[in-house]
Amino acid sequence: MKNIIIVGGGAAGMMAAVKAAETGGHVILLEKMSSLGRKVLITGKGRCNITNACDVQQLIKNMPGNGRFLHSAFREFSNTDMVEFIEHWGVKTKVERGGRVFPVSDKAKDVIDAFVDALAEKKVEVLTNQTVRKILVEDGQVTGVTTDQKQYPADAVILATGGASYPGTGSSGDGYKMAKELGHAITPLKPSLVPLEVAEDWIKELQGLSLKNVTATVIADGKKQADDFGEMLFTHYGLSGPIILSLSKVVAEAFNAGKKEVTLEINLKPALSEEVLDKRIQRDWEKFSRKQIKNSLNELLPAKMIPVVIDLAFLDPDKFVNQITKVERARLLKQLQHFAFTITRTRPVSEAIVTAGGVSTKEINPATMESKLVKNLYFAGEVIDIDGYTGGYNLQAAFSTGYAAGKATSE
Structure with a gap:
């Protein structure tokens, strides 16, 4: 049985964990905060703008930060797939002005609850209050992670730590530091949607x-x-x-x-x-x-x-x-x-809804989100140098890259 570790329990990390667990691997989701999805809870003014109802080409167009890199991920897991996924887990959706998709309840917590249910059913081991300090690599291949508390062995690691905006939700830029230590280039960070x-x-x-x-x-x-x-x-x-x-x-x-x-x-x-x-x-x-x-x-x-x-x-x-x-x-x-x-x-970046910049897309396989430098290291979500306009595009990018990474680790 494969050991798969996801670092970060935001939108991308939760989706990656659900998908990675579908083939029966042992999946551990490590989150530094005391609960999952802190940033998701404040998106859309607490209503959670899950995605946008436009077509895939429009999704790409509305991601001015390396949108074309997301072509494969959006095709693999589209906005339609996201709506089907969230409705399967009991969250009915509605489309508002500009194609913005929200829960009918207008409660972001319902989206988090749906993911918590999905993670539980897929038997993902969710560990909160776990700050990952280092990704362990031997001979160019991932072997595990070290947290404040212990070391976890892993056959694959998905880095989904978010950006550097809203540090109070846990997105404090940790992922950039870990990726840089492994040789990845970090495109300069700047605020987007600020x-x-x-x-x-x-x-x-x-x-x-x-x-x-x-x-x-x-x-x-x-x-x-x-x-x-x-x-x-x-x-x-x-x-x-x-x-x-x-x-x-x-x-x-x-x-x-x-x-x-x-x-x-x-x-x-x-x-x-x-x-x-x-x-x-x-x-x-x-x-x-x-x-x-x-x-x-x-x-x-x-x-x-x-x-x-x-x-x-x-x-x-x-x-x-x-x-x-x-x-x-x-x-x-x-x-x-x-x-x-x-x-x-x-x-400042800390007040931005989204961070522009991050792990260079040139060093990531766009189909699988795997690092081109370190075998079995994957990236998902805002830690990657991708960013979009307001309207559900950034969350869809997180869900799609999380899905792609989760699928790739479990194959």
Whole structure:
């Protein structure tokens, strides 16, 4: 009977353990925290965005961090397979906006419970509070692992320790260190899916306000880098929410490339051209011609934004609408379509939902997730240099690579 050890009890590790145990091997799952799936519990704001309902090509497209490396894994265990798997273990799913798949219950704990049931049925030995310190290798082949407490012999080891984000969940970068000790190249780590900090003090006035159906554009040293459409959120330090998180990797890359000025512009009315928006403002102001400008924008903007936009457009808030000049209206129009922020930095990797960078994909077999340097060493999940946008793509990558590694170890 083969001894298979999985290091890390997150999404990738749990899936790897379930699959590895299917052929009757002795599978031990070692988790440093006191319970499994700590990071899974906080995904999707505690609801767990299990996967995305798009096709495989879209899955790859939405993994800008080495998506093509995942082609075999996504074909082997797709998002459809994941939904079938989780429903088999009693978790009914639903599809929401953007193809996001959630449990009908909206409880991430149900997903963890399903995995716990699957692990128990497959007779996986789950050991918590076990911090693995070293992977043991002899003659270029895995022989076991050493934890704080003891040494475990192994015929195969799957490293599924996660990234370096949310260290409170156990993802503290241990896997990178262990892989590096075995000769693997680690692509530099940077935050992906992380909020952004801005220079503007007045951001505090917008704290807690969320916007829908806006377009955000990243500009570095005067050149457009990327844009995204959807929802965003203002915080006391800057910007967050789905489209900001999706663009954050581009921001991190701009800073890493030595760009001196990185800005983010928000088009508050992307569905309207400049000309159409100008006519819309004029129509509103015909209606409110005897009102002060500060009381004339309620149909156009959330209340919290009105004083900020008026101030940035250098308008007198007490001026009556019928006294506003064409030049003043043009300044307002510019703010509505180019509401700009100076980005000072991304929040740290520890606050990122996903870590970009990790074990180089060039040193991993994409079909089996086996190391090309060390025999019977496998990788799964975020420890690999893969990362995607928000929307269920990262969890699917974890499940698919975990499945591929688990299958390969048991064959």
